[in-house]
Amino acid sequence: MxxxxxxxxxxxxxxxxxxxxxxxxxxxxxxxxxxxxxxxxxxxxxxxxxxxxxxxxxxxxxxxxxxxxxxxxxxxxxxxxxxxxxxxxxxxxxxxxxxxxxxxxxxxxxxxxxxxxxxxxxxxxxxxxxxxxxxxxxxxxxxxxxxxxxxxxxxxxxxxxYQKEIKRQEIKTSIGLDFSMNHFFVDDQGFKLDYPTDIQTDYNKLSILQRSLSRRIQSSNNYHKKVLEIALLHERIRHKRDDFLHKLSNVIAKRYDLVSVEGLNLKDMSQTSPYYAKQISRFGWTRFISFLKYKLETQGKTLMVMDEWYPSSKRCSCCGDIKTDLKLSERVYHCSNCELHLDRDHNAAININKEGFRKYKLAFQL
Ligand SMILES: [Zn+2]
Structure with missing residues (x-):
């Protein structure tokens, strides 16, 4: 390792x-x-x-x-x-x-x-x-x-x-995480984790600074001062974000034996939903996944990433029905088959948790 x-x-x-x-x-x-x-x-x-x-x-x-x-x-x-x-x-x-x-x-x-x-x-x-x-x-x-x-x-x-012998843990606890538009994630129990507000505030400051930079004359003294100010803020955001991601992934990797997350294709997303893609890169979702993977695997635990095409949002977590015409604006999943009425991201997280478990059993032939 x-x-x-x-x-x-x-x-x-x-x-x-x-x-x-x-x-x-x-x-x-x-x-x-x-x-x-x-x-x-x-x-x-x-x-x-x-x-x-x-x-x-x-x-x-x-x-x-x-x-x-x-x-x-x-x-x-x-x-x-x-x-x-x-x-x-x-x-x-x-x-x-x-x-x-x-x-x-x-x-x-x-x-x-x-x-x-x-x-x-x-x-x-x-x-x-x-x-x-x-x-x-x-x-x-x-x-x-x-x-x-x-x-x-x-x-x-x-x-x-380094060499480390790792014994695979039996799965006693599992969690499914869905990246959400308005939250860092929503889990299969319906728990919603907000974006860290201080990082959001820093990003707002950053865009103000960048706007003011664009009004300055290039290569003037003031311009260089702003450039450095922006670089320092970027650095501060990176530190805060990594700190947040490390603490969060530590807690999750300690508590759960199997963690399942949705698979994201950032390249496609930046075209189909640029706001989503921006939030993902700002808050380091991909980095979070790599931290989680590492922290789980060193304990003999597992991270499961869904295939990109897995319909975590469109599937009813209760009866398995698939709603092909689910719009991004529909924040509540309503199933016409079994009458399930559930927060959209919560529904997706349940599916991710179940699918992760299925994939795990398949992978290790249990
Ligand atoms: Zn249903």
Whole structure:
């Protein structure tokens, strides 16, 4: 199993310069390789297999930086293409200077060592680190991602691998969660969890700031001040949201043996119901699911994700009848077959819980 630890680092000036250069060169390579892949795709709808080495003669500056980081950029680009070919993501995008990206380097022959107060990294040497938690001794280091946030902070995310024997838990408790328009989720008991209001408030502040930014003259002093203010707010929202998602997934993974959730296709949703898709990405539903999955699986518990086409909303949770003409505006499910009258999301959550249990039994042949 894998586990990542993220720590803040404090590089000196020359280390900062090298980090910027490595990030910049990797961004350059990503864009060059993507450009060539894009040409090939336009030609015959396939993925071109290009490698960093092919670019080093034309762009010799690529030879100067950590070569493992270039190899990882290649892998990440290929991953993004595979996601695209599996219809899970849009066509990979070009990287811009404005976004936060990290570069990843791997452990080879002790080139990465975590010391007291320092981390030794390829090319960078020893960088000051604030290690706020200890790493269990049975974990072995795999790779490190170095990143710089748009607020000017530097981080390393260190990925560790460890062996753990996990015994599958017998299912005694289960829950179905439906992502809802007006709530973070509704569960199969009808419990509704609201969106965290302080994050919502921050988002409102953010849109005010973004509007005021659009009125300022680009590259003026005030403009840059606003840009930083926006980046800081983004950072604060991210921290609050992750905190919320971690606490919530901890509670659920502790209490339930089987958690079932609806399967969402964000790509389709952003076209059919953009408001929905925006709420989902703002509040990190996908991130929540990945936290839940990890926390359940490390305890021998299970997460079941519905197939995208599973009609959780359209099905009557009482008699199984399917209402094909259910509109998004109908907030109460009324079944003409068995007279069930139930909150739409509550009905969906019951279906998700039942279907999850069915899928679980099928998967483990119980
Ligand atoms: Zn019914």
């Amino acid at each position: 894998n586990k990542a630890f993220k720590f803040r680092i404090y590089p000196n000036e020359s280390q900062k310069t090298l980090i910027h250069m490595t990030l910049g060169h990797n961004r350059f390579l990503w864009n060059k390789m993507l450009e060539d892949k894009q040409k090939q795709y336009e030609l015959d709808k396939t993925m071109l297999f290009n490698r960093p080495a092919q670019y080093k003669d034309t762009y010799p500056f690529l030879k100067v930086i950590d070569s493992l980081s270039l190899a990882n950029t290649q892998l990440n680009l290929e991953k993004a293409f595979k996601q695209f070919f599996n219809h899970k993501q849009d066509f990979p995008k070009f990287h811009s200077k404005k976004q936060d990206y990290g570069y990843t380097t791997n452990l080879v022959n002790n080139n990465i060592v975590l010391l007291k107060g320092y981390i030794k990294l390829p090319k960078l040497g020893e960088v000051k680190i604030k290690q706020h938690r200890a790493i269990p001794s049975d974990m072995s280091l795999k790779n490190v991602t170095v990143s710089k946030s748009s607020t000017g902070k530097y981080y390393v995310s260190i990925l560790y691998e």
